[in-house]
Amino acid sequence: MLDLALADALAWEAGRLADIAAGRCASSALLWSCEPALVAPSNLGRLPGFARASAQATSDGWPVHLRSTGGDLVPQGPGIVNLSLMWSAPQETAPSIEEAFRRLTAPICGALSSIGLTSSLAPVPDAFCDGRFNVAVAGRKFAGTAQRWRPTGGGYAIHAHAMMLMRTPDDAAIRALNRFYRDCGINRTIRASAHIGLQDVVQRNGTSVSQHHFLSALADRVQA
Amino acid sequence: MATEVKVPQDLWQDDGMEAVITNWLASDGATVRKGALIAEIMVEKSQFEITAPADGKLTITKQVDDIVRKGDVIGQIT
Numbered sequence: 001m002l003d004l005a006l007a008d009a010l011a012w013e014a015g016r017l018a019d020i021a022a023g024r025c026a027s028s029a030l031l032w033s034c035e036p037a038l039v040a041p042s043n044l045g046r047l048p049g050f051a052r053a054s055a056q057a058t059s060d061g062w063p064v065h066l067r068s069t070g071g072d073l074v075p076q077g078p079g080i081v082n083l084s085l086m087w088s089a090p091q092e093t094a095p096s097i098e099e100a101f102r103r104l105t106a107p108i109c110g111a112l113s114s115i116g117l118t119s120s121l122a123p124v125p126d127a128f129c130d131g132r133f134n135v136a137v138a139g140r141k142f143a144g145t146a147q148r149w150r151p152t153g154g155g156y157a158i159h160a161h162a163m164m165l166m167r168t169p170d171d172a173a174i175r176a177l178n179r180f181y182r183d184c185g186i187n188r189t190i191r192a193s194a195h196i197g198l199q200d201v202v203q204r205n206g207t208s209v210s211q212h213h214f215l216s217a218l219a220d221r222v223q224a
Numbered sequence: 225m226a227t228e229v230k231v232p233q234d235l236w237q238d239d240g241m242e243a244v245i246t247n248w249l250a251s252d253g254a255t256v257r258k259g260a261l262i263a264e265i266m267v268e269k270s271q272f273e274i275t276a277p278a279d280g281k282l283t284i285t286k287q288v289d290d291i292v293r294k295g296d297v298i299g300q301i302t
Contacts, residue, residue: 043246043266046288070246071269097236097270131269147270149235153259 001215006034006065006076013084013159014068020088021150021157027087029222031215036077036173038180041146042066044073053183062176069146069161072129073177079167079197081215083108085222090155101133101145104160107221108135108143114217115209117201127194128169128177135162138204140196166211168197227278229262229299231292236267242291243267245298250276252284256301263299265292276301 004012009032016028038057044050045066054064062075076082085104089095095103105121112119112135119137123130127141135143143164150157174192181188202209231243243265250262256276263274276282278301286298 041246041266041271043264068271069269070266070271094234096234097268098238100270101268129269133269145269149270149272151273151275 001031001033001081004032004034006037006039009034009082009084010065010067013086013161016084016086017068017148017150017157017159020086021152023088023152028084029086030082030084031219031222032082032084033078033080034076034082036062036075038062038064038073038176039067039076040064040073041071042068044184047184047186049184053180056183057176057180060176060179062173062180064180067146069148069159071131071144071146073180074129074144074163075169075173075177076163077173079165079169081164081166081211083162083164083218083222085160085162086158088152088155088157092155094156095158097147097149098133100147100158100160104145104147104162105133105135105143107218108162108164110221111214111217112137112142115202115213116205116207124194126189126191128190135164137196137201141165141194142196142198142201165195165197166199168192168200169195226300226302227280228297229274229277229282229301231265231274231294231296231298232272233295235272235294239294241267242293243272245286245288245290245292246271248284248288250282252282254282256280256282265298274298 124141148159247264280301
């Protein structure tokens, strides 16, 4: 896993998706982590309150970045590990969006299973960036997912991204998300209790599995 | 002859699912080249790039934040 500056990670994703779209490589995967920040899909940047909300978040220690995948606002930081998965798909064998989410989440669910944890794909009310293809553990959000698709003439370049919680988001992160929504005039409240980090899952289960075990199991499955 | 700019028919499985136009990257009336990125739609937390299907002048028929379904026409190129 790489520790990257968030801006560098986003630039790497953009560059690699361009490489795949241009046929310079067929697939790519990266596990990475970065400094504390808020990351929003680019369409949120059009909101009238976005500039003010971003300035406030930055002054509170949460600089705001825009990303190219869909979804909603998320935190980033040392307690979060990201999986960026990209591949090219010819038109005739291209997956649907749902199938692409399953390709992204299968190694995550498999790695959780390998350390004795049961997971499912489900929405989690009050979680940040909620969606049908969250990876949920004990009914709480463990990983969020999003995608970007680029037509390439003969098919698609697909970027599927998951952000996985190694630690349950703390109050500071949740406050930053809710403050940002409020400053943007969006009526949405995120609750910390809707999420669960790997460390908390492991503690609840009384097992001695480390983050390293999970990430090794995940890397094995992504490379397979 | 006009060429329709359409939301792909096979992009997602659930026929009831709707997408939203999140961005037009070419203006109404602009001249576009085949293959150029002209719009983005978002469905199920997935951002999908719409490229021009032909060379010509773009007429936008669906606006940013409009809801669209599989196969919907969002513009024309003449």
